[in-house]
Amino acid sequence: MEARTDLSLFNERISQIRKRISSVIVGQQEAVDMLITCILANGHVLIEGMPGVAKTLMARLTAKLIDAKFSRIQFTPDLMPSDVLGTSVFSMKTSEFDFHPGPVFANIVLADEINRSPAKTQAALFEVMEERQATIDGNTYKMDDVYTIIATQNPIEQEGTYRLPEAQLDRFLMKITMGFPSVDEEVEILKRHNGNSQFARINDMEPIMTKEQLTDMRRMMDSVVMEESLMRYIAEIISQTRKSKAVFVGASPRATVAVMQCAKAYALLQGRDFVTPDDIKAVAPYVIHHRIILNAEAEMSGLTPDKVTRTLIDKVEVPK
Template identity: 70%
Template sequence: MDETLNNNIEENSQERTDLAEFSEKVSQIKREISRVVVGQHEAIDLLLTAILADGHVLIEGVPGVAKTLLARLMSRLIDARFSRIQFTPDLMPSDVLGTTVFNMKSSEFEFHKGPVFSDLVLVDEINRSPAKTQAALFEVMEERQVTIDGSTHRMGSIYTIIATQNPVEQEGTYRLPEAQLDRFLFKIRMGYPSVDEEVDILKRHQDNVKLTKLEEIKPVLSIDELLKMREKLQSVYVEESLLRYIATIIQQTRTSKAVYLGASPRAAVAMLNASKASALLNGRDFVTPEDIKFVTPSILQHRLILTAEAEMEGYTALKVAQKLIDKVEVPK
């Protein structure tokens, strides 16, 4: 009996030690980000949550709020392969996925990989390309593989797409279809900085010594360390009442009069995994209602299609999602 008790104590002690090391890594990442990006704390937390939860991210914001900078910075902090794809109206699927070329020397066809073959892929202005090129990402986002000419090419174990788009200028853009939006774990909105944050930005530019360049940022996480962090998600405890809380919120999106198309079961699974990741980022091995409340708006806002009446009344998907969350009673 004493031996069993000692083993449990040792296991709990080990888990706490692992969480302490985990929290130190997270703090280190945030410190490095703050050297380059001023403010945007919620967007940074959500991006870290998504990477830990093994999900793709869509970042939306007006030009100049550091969307691309944040994505590139995250790629510097993780010691992994990185590629950037600038989506334009004339971009073809082969420009993204790659193409098969005939080798005259060997008299065989060879596949030349496109920029989508990496660990972290930044897709800048994803809505600038037509549907045919956007659809090239469907398979790789969901199944982490690409099938070309009958051959399947698998992606790496931490494969993540971080896409950006501008919500204001719609001329020359192509709206992402619902099926593709549903493949993004989060839609993160990056807004303008506060007055104090903008003053801080100006001070850094006034004194060039304080400006930190991306090239100066050293990796904090290796691929193996990130995979070990993701493994910890399985041990995060979630009470059954919280599972019902998630399911009830999802059900509200399907019965609300303001919503034409509600969230799918994929959204419910996303809420579960993201809330676990949020708990770990906060140094806990159990999920609380606050974790679910934090991640849910960013999970729902790009998955809900509002009715014409709701849009005419000035509602946005984010506002409706927040109202539906507040409507559900929080488990005690």
């Protein structure tokens, strides 16, 4: 199948983004591609990884490359919902309450170490993540068309952390796991630091695209072709998560739609205006594995949601 949409300008911008990110972050190419995919698909993303693997750096860098309002929320156990959403303050001049918006009112919001705050504060993000609006003191405030939350969390620390509820996990379009670099990549990191290059300074970087350009790139997803056989392929994959004996709770229809949206965005990233089975297989694990709950027997056997998800995907016959 040949491309029917001119993707030259799109490909040029994506190439620039990848080049800028690689000038700061060594390796992690798959994580970078999935983050770009998620932003193109107009979704929120959860980045999980050990301390020091550049989770926060990658989120900050991605936000810097888009000419949009950026804010960062450092989640802590004493963080209150009003610290996230904002609060109404009584004005002596007007004798009325003035609303002071919180850091969640931005285009790209970095929720750093999101699992360090209790459920009450995490719940403050429920409405804004799903409906792109916040209701405070009876007033509803709409967010901008470009609105993305990039959250990070540490998978190993337990003290002082609060597990994200399933309802909130389901609102993240993708969960990306960042691993350790290879030996060669780590040598390259040492070379850059040894040369005192500091990679490239984020604050000195200029944005590559505007909010309007990002919106135009997102509209291109409407022209991406997905055949009905591939839609059925996605539905069969999701169905497997509900039938598997290792899974206690399977993925919801929201996951089905999410896989389709991410597959379209990933196809554009590959320079195509049509989806292939490989696109679906590439994005599906990142869309599904945080949306399923394994049963106790599977967890005791050492299985992880990611391993189970990839096994279930392989079970489904690929359409020809």
